[in-house]
Structures are given as structure tokens and as C-alpha cells.
Amino acid sequence: MFGLRAVIPFSFWYFLLPFFCYQLFLIFGAIKIKSNFFVDSISEAITTKNEIALTFDDGPSENNTNRILDILLQNNIEATFFCIGNRVEASPELIKRMDAEHHLIGNHSYSHHFFFDLYSADKMKAELLKTNYLIDSLIGKKMTFFRPPYGVTNPNLAKAITQLNFHSIGWNIRSMDTVVKVEQKLLSNIMPKLKPGSIVLLHDTAQITIANLQTIIDAIKAQGFTIVRLDKLINIEPYA
Numbered sequence: 001m002f003g004l005r006a007v008i009p010f011s012f013w014y015f016l017l018p019f020f021c022y023q024l025f026l027i028f029g030a031i032k033i034k035s036n037f038f039v040d041s042i043s044e045a046i047t048t049k050n051e052i053a054l055t056f057d058d059g060p061s062e063n064n065t066n067r068i069l070d071i072l073l074q075n076n077i078e079a080t081f082f083c084i085g086n087r088v089e090a091s092p093e094l095i096k097r098m099d100a101e102h103h104l105i106g107n108h109s110y111s112h113h114f115f116f117d118l119y120s121a122d123k124m125k126a127e128l129l130k131t132n133y134l135i136d137s138l139i140g141k142k143m144t145f146f147r148p149p150y151g152v153t154n155p156n157l158a159k160a161i162t163q164l165n166f167h168s169i170g171w172n173i174r175s176m177d178t179v180v181k182v183e184q185k186l187l188s189n190i191m192p193k194l195k196p197g198s199i200v201l202l203h204d205t206a207q208i209t210i211a212n213l214q215t216i217i218d219a220i221k222a223q224g225f226t227i228v229r230l231d232k233l234i235n236i237e238p239y240a
């Protein structure tokens with residue numbers, strides 16, 4: 001028994017250390033998406049106009065996305081949805097509704113797998129192409145905007161994005177809506193950071209976003225900003 005106890009801590013740490021290092025590397029990469037560490041990501045527009053864009057990740061979501069679309073419609077606002085391929089397969093009608101209501105659709109991988117960042121460039125490319133095929137078959141448009149899952153970029157992803165001619169899209173305002181529990185905190189994550197050209201990251205899947213979207217829109221307008229569609233904000237063609 002003593003022998004085992006002496007050995008286990010060593011083997012345990014040898015096993016876990018690379019994992020921790022990789023996590024640190026991912027966190028660094030995620031934080032650094034704004035500084036284009038691996039990929040030239042667009043995280044804001046260079047403009048003096050008081051215009052910003054809202055982006056919603058991780059949908060479409062059967063129970064949630066319609067509620068977001070309803071609020072956007074009532075406010076006559078065009079937004080951008082970075083969709084996950086396997087969720088597109090589950091809710092194709094939501095994609096058609098987004099497109100019919102003039103929202104923009106971007107690629108957010110097929111699986112959004114936790115280990116997506118460990119995939120080879122070829123495997124990443126296969127995911128991007130599969131999701132593009134799904135959207136194209138629904139609305140006849142080939143997406144060129146891609147948002148990396150978890151906002152993490154690395155050399156393999158850089159290769160995939162470059163070879164497929166995607167534009168990598170980041171954000172400069174992270175609402176933290178998948179984490180925060182209080183409305184006031186959600187608003188304070190967004191409002192003080194708004195500036196001309198801001199790209200705000202939200203999620204279809206966050207209940208707190210659905211519950212407070214109207215409040216967020218009202219606050220943005222009250223601060224003198226107009227919400228425009230992402231492609232219009234950054235002036236890049238979103239479909240090939």
C-alpha cells in the first residue's frame with residue numbers, strides 16, 4: 001500500500017499537468033481573440049458612427065430562438081446568429097425564419113465539441129463545410145462568417161479558416177449571459193462598454209438574455225446607439 005501511495009501522486013500529476021497547461025493555453029487563446037493571436041479575427045468595427053451589432057451564439061434552440069426573434073421583430077432589429085450545425089439539423093424552420101426576417105446567419109462549427117480546438121485542420125474544415133452545406137440547402141446562401149467555438153483560435157483553426165476563405169468573427173463585449181444570474185449584472189457587463197463599432201456576444205440559449213433582451217435594446221437606444229446587422233457594421237459581404 002505504501003508503495004502505491006508513493007507512486008500514485010507522481011503518475012497523477014504527470015497525467016494532469018499537460019491537461020492544465022492546455023487549459024491555460026486555451027484560456028489565453030480565448031482572452032486573446034481580440035488581439036488576433038492566431039487568427040485575424042474581427043472583434044469590432046472601426047467607425048465613428050454610433051452603431052453596434054448584436055450577435056447570438058449556439059442556436060438555433062427550439063424553445064428559445066423564436067422568443068428572441070419575436071423581440072427583434074417587434075423592435076425592427078436585424079441581428080446575427082452564429083449557428084451550430086447539429087442544432088440546425090434539429091430546427092431547420094428556425095433558420096428559415098431568421099433568414100426571412102433579414103437576420104444574418106454565421107457558422108459556429110457543426111458539433112461545438114468541447115475538444116474542437118484539438119481537431120486537425122481537416123477535421124475542422126469538414127465541420128465548417130458540413131454546417132455551410134446545411135444552411136445553403138435551407139436558404140441558398142453560403143456563409144463566410146465564422147465564429148470559433150468558445151472563441152478559441154489556434155494554428156489548425158487558422159489554417160482551416162484561411163483555406164476555406166472564412167472571416168473569423170469575435171466580439172469586444174462579452175455579456176457573460178451563460179454565467180450571470182442577475183439582470184443588473186448582465187446590463188453592467190454590456191452598457192458601460194458600448195462604443196461605436198461594438199460587437200456584443202449573447203446566446204440564444206441563455207434564459208437571462210431572453211428575459212432581458214427588451215431591456216437591453218431599450219438601454220442601447222437610450223444611450224444613443226443604433227443596432228445594425230453585423231455585415232453592415234463591419235462592411236464585409238457575409239455570403240459567398
Ligand SMILES: [Zn+2]
Nearest residue numbers: 057058149150
Ligand atoms: Zn458557442
